[in-house]
Amino acid sequence: MARIHAFEFEDQTWFPGVVREYMTDFLSHMGGWSKIPYQPFVERLAEALRRTGDARVVDLCSGGGGPALVIAGELRQRLGRPMEVVLTDLYPRPSRRAHARSVLPGWVELEARPIDARQVPEDLEGFRLVCNGFHHLKPHEARACLLDAVSNRRGVALVELTQRSALAVLQVAIGTLTLLAVSPFIKPFRWTRLLLTYVLPVVPLCTLWDGIVSCLRVYDPEELEALVRQLPSSGYRWEYGRLPVPRMPTQLTYLIGTPPADP
Structure with missing residues (x-):
């Protein structure tokens, strides 16, 4: 299709x-009901965060923030260290601040400014994540989102819990x-x-x-690969594909990119 x-x-x-x-x-x-669907992705994301050493995740296109909070909670357990999470969106939801803080007290914040995933402010440092939101971007916008991360040497990951x-x-x-x-x-x-x-x-x-x-x-792995090929050669390590969702007859699509280690 x-x-x-x-x-x-x-x-x-x-x-x-x-x-x-x-x-x-x-x-x-609904996205915050269960951590099980995201576990295969979280395993790979945790490996990427170990490589980069990031202690902050900047979630883009957060919406209500449900999946990001689930993933962040799993990351903290797997990494065994504090992990700050910043929820951002083009249409920010300040009313969700109390809920987010109740789910992950002490280490989650909501960015009050409207944040465009294609041009993230430099002061929002951290590993970038897009949960179930990358499909909102047209191909040229999706490329711009990845290019902005690469240009700023930020780790970037996306996950989509659906497919065509x-x-x-x-x-x-x-x-x-x-x-x-x-x-x-x-x-x-x-x-x-x-x-x-x-x-x-x-x-x-x-x-x-x-x-x-x-x-x-939703972009399939071949389309994600095509987007990555359009990016400048930067030494990034990319992985993308589909992973089976535990206990469900479906698969998730993911992409993870990490910058080269500093010399």
Whole structure:
């Protein structure tokens, strides 16, 4: 199946912020349920962090931050040392600060500035991570994201817990039904969330559409390799591919790049 960069509601500047917020709340809620799907990726990411020695991870395109918090918690256990995490997004969510701090007290922060993954401010030092968000970038934007990391000699990694397949689309449809079941329990509780879920079902319909389109947009390993080949020769160590997801009939796609060691 060829990659199709179709329309997603969340990418639009005119899209109502409250609906975007409730959609990312749901994705964060679901993404934070289990650490199991990300374990194969975390093993490789931990190896990369040992090579670079970074003590901070800068998560780009964080949304609600659910998967990044799960991955960060696993990293801290595997590395056996403190690991600061900074959540960033083009549409930052200051309201998620308290939740993030409750999940990882003392070592997680939310960046208040809008952060573009294609041009990260130099003061945001650390190993860059994109969890389930790289598909939002068109090919030239995806290349710019990787190039910015290479130009600043930052480690960079991405993971996508979906792929371009009929099974992935089916999983999105089932997940949207889950939204109807869990919405009253998503924190913080909002009456408007229930209104836009059950009375005027804008949130589930937009979530379903964006979820299906996300499957169509995901880069496969061959496309990631093509992006890497367009980068200047820099001595970076790259690895990319697919990994089986434990206890699930699916695979995740990942890429990890680390700069050469300083002489």
